[in-house]
Amino acid sequence: MTPLLSLRHVYKAYGDPNDPLHALNDVSFDVQRGEFVCMVGPSGGGKSTLLRLIAGLLHPSAGDILLDGVPLRQPSSRIGIVFQNINLMPWRTVLDNIALPLELSGVGREQRHRVAQELIHLVALDGFAHHYPHQLSGGMQQRAAIARTLAHDPDLLLLDEPFGALDALTRERLNRELLRIHNMRGQTILMITHNIHEAVYLADRVLVLSARPGVLKCDFSIPLPHPSSEDLLTDASYLQWVRRVRGAIDDTAPADLPGPPQDQT
Amino acid sequence: MQTSVPPPVSQPLSVRRLQLIRVALAPLTVLLFLLLWEALVRWQDYPAFILPRPIDVWHKLLLMLADGTLFRHTTATLIEIVGGLVLGLGLATSLGYVLAKSPLLNQILSPYVVALQSFPIIAVAPLLVIWIKASVLRTVIICALTLFFPALVNTIVGIRSVEPELMALMRSLRASRWQIFTRLEIPAALPVLLAGLKVGTTLSVIGAVIREFVGANQGLGFLINLSRGLLDTSLLFVALFTLVLISLGLYGAVSLLEYRLLAWKRVA
Numbered sequence: 001m002t003p004l005l006s007l008r009h010v011y012k013a014y015g016d017p018n019d020p021l022h023a024l025n026d027v028s029f030d031v032q033r034g035e036f037v038c039m040v041g042p043s044g045g046g047k048s049t050l051l052r053l054i055a056g057l058l059h060p061s062a063g064d065i066l067l068d069g070v071p072l073r074q075p076s077s078r079i080g081i082v083f084q085n086i087n088l089m090p091w092r093t094v095l096d097n098i099a100l101p102l103e104l105s106g107v108g109r110e111q112r113h114r115v116a117q118e119l120i121h122l123v124a125l126d127g128f129a130h131h132y133p134h135q136l137s138g139g140m141q142q143r144a145a146i147a148r149t150l151a152h153d154p155d156l157l158l159l160d161e162p163f164g165a166l167d168a169l170t171r172e173r174l175n176r177e178l179l180r181i182h183n184m185r186g187q188t189i190l191m192i193t194h195n196i197h198e199a200v201y202l203a204d205r206v207l208v209l210s211a212r213p214g215v216l217k218c219d220f221s222i223p224l225p226h227p228s229s230e231d232l233l234t235d236a237s238y239l240q241w242v243r244r245v246r247g248a249i250d251d252t253a254p255a256d257l258p259g260p261p262q263d264q265t
Numbered sequence: 266m267q268t269s270v271p272p273p274v275s276q277p278l279s280v281r282r283l284q285l286i287r288v289a290l291a292p293l294t295v296l297l298f299l300l301l302w303e304a305l306v307r308w309q310d311y312p313a314f315i316l317p318r319p320i321d322v323w324h325k326l327l328l329m330l331a332d333g334t335l336f337r338h339t340t341a342t343l344i345e346i347v348g349g350l351v352l353g354l355g356l357a358t359s360l361g362y363v364l365a366k367s368p369l370l371n372q373i374l375s376p377y378v379v380a381l382q383s384f385p386i387i388a389v390a391p392l393l394v395i396w397i398k399a400s401v402l403r404t405v406i407i408c409a410l411t412l413f414f415p416a417l418v419n420t421i422v423g424i425r426s427v428e429p430e431l432m433a434l435m436r437s438l439r440a441s442r443w444q445i446f447t448r449l450e451i452p453a454a455l456p457v458l459l460a461g462l463k464v465g466t467t468l469s470v471i472g473a474v475i476r477e478f479v480g481a482n483q484g485l486g487f488l489i490n491l492s493r494g495l496l497d498t499s500l501l502f503v504a505l506f507t508l509v510l511i512s513l514g515l516y517g518a519v520s521l522l523e524y525r526l527l528a529w530k531r532v533a
């Protein structure tokens with residue numbers, strides 16, 4: 001079966017071709033339909049770059065990115081991205097922010113507002129449709145941003161450290177909600193996080209990207225039950241996985257060293 | 266599901282009362298001003314050409330309203346001001362948009378923009394008098410020039426203030442150039458653009474009047490100049506007050522526009 005997303009020897013360099021800054025070197029991996037994949041790695045390693053490549057906002061210097069086996073050349077309506085910083089339009093109400101993708105693709109006012117209302121309910125923002133972003137807490141704003149990304153029902157949801165700016169409690173709650181949405185709507189998710197616990201808790205797979213130039217160091221399948229229960233957080237095998245992923249990040253050795261036995265490539 | 270209700274946007278009562286007081290106070294201040302004026306003339310016994318009495322100015326005003334001169338000169342100035350605003354803002358915002366979007370053009374042109382910004386545009390007025398025959402057009406151009414650079418800089422700042430991540434979002438949603446312009450760039454730049462419009466209207470008024478001082482045959486600036494020659498201070502005052510009204514009116518209109526367009530900022 002063709003994977004939903006597949007990267008084939010993707011390179012990305014920024015700046016002057018004579019003196020390039022290599023952000024990504026030879027990154028290849030697949031994401032299957034319905035998977036929840038988290039990507040961790042030191043900051044500056046090219047994680048955001050990778051997500052922007054997949055979103056079609058940047059072009060790879062070399063290599064191919066395939067969606068359902070078809071090369072991606074520009075942003076696709078089948079892919080939605082949630083950015084690191086909350087970026088709602090401050091002059092639009094929550095409702096109109098969430099309806100924006102539909103508005104841009106020409107969906108009529110009534111229908112897009114109906115869809116937006118459903119999404120508001122999905123992300124538990126009922127009653128805030130006509131509020132402006134500055135009236136919402138950071139967590140609520142990011143929920144609205146996620147709802148907006150879901151508006152045109154993308155097959156692949158990309159999230160770039162979506163809860164990084166939020167406090168730990170809000171973050172945990174939003175993680176659970178993200179899992180709930182993932183299980184309800186079956187969206188494939190590729191999420192960047194710098195929180196290893198979060199990655200192991202949420203994901204079916206954890207990818208580890210090295211420091212710059214980013215190369216894919218490890219690709220762990222996490223054989224823990226998902227959705228995970230809260231008790232899992234103290235489970236020995238869970239903690240072992242957290243240690244293993246952390247070890248892979250801390251390990252500054254070249255990427256071609258053999259990984260742990262569970263390492264899948 | 267459709268349970269959400271718009272939040273109440275009511276102001277606390279004290280704010281409203283304060284506004285009422287301010288509105289009521291305005292005519293009182295004017296009255297007080299007129300009384301002081303009258304007192305000053307009586308006390309100092311000024312001749313009318315130094316400081317006319319308010320009643321003299323009032324009579325002059327009625328006279329000029331009756332024979333239509335005030336209307337003619339006021340419309341002339343208004344047309345020039347508004348024409349200058351439209352032309353100046355039109356050029357400044359389009360060039361500003363291009364400069365904000367094109368790093369190359371910006372690099373080529375911005376030294377000139379910076380240099381010209383400090384140049385008193387009004388000094389080219391005599392040159393325009395030589396070059397352009399039509400008096401109204403001349404004034405429109407002067408007005409446009411006076412407000413051009415502030416409006417240009419404001420546009421560049423406004424368009425540059427668009428969040429890069431919002432731009433990335435629009436691109437990821439495959440928004441067209443037009444959609445990016447109308448749904449993102451204009452609303453994002455609006456606060457700065459409106460601030461520029463405010464400054465622009467003031468500058469346009471100044472531009473029109475100063476320009477009418479030289480070689481014009483109509484307009485409020487012309488009347489001011491004329492009254493100086495005739496030692497007709499009442500006429501001067503009528504022209505001045507009309508000008509103040511125009512300025513206030515334009516400023517009020519822009520403020521109202523701002524109030525309506527940026528209503529979302531006040532929702533607390």
Ligand SMILES: Nc1ncnc2c1ncn2[C@@H]1O[C@H](COP(=O)(O)OP(=O)(O)O)[C@@H](O)[C@H]1O
Pocket residue numbers: 014015021023042043044045046047048049050212
């Ligand atoms: N637009 C850009 N131009 C030049 N260099 C960039 C650009 N974006 C990112 N970089 C560089 O590429 C590297 C990877 O950045 P990024 O993808 O943001 O990493 P991460 O998200 O893992 O922190 C960093 O060294 C960063 O400075």
Ligand SMILES: [Mg+2]
Pocket residue numbers: 047048049084160
């Ligand atoms: Mg990043």
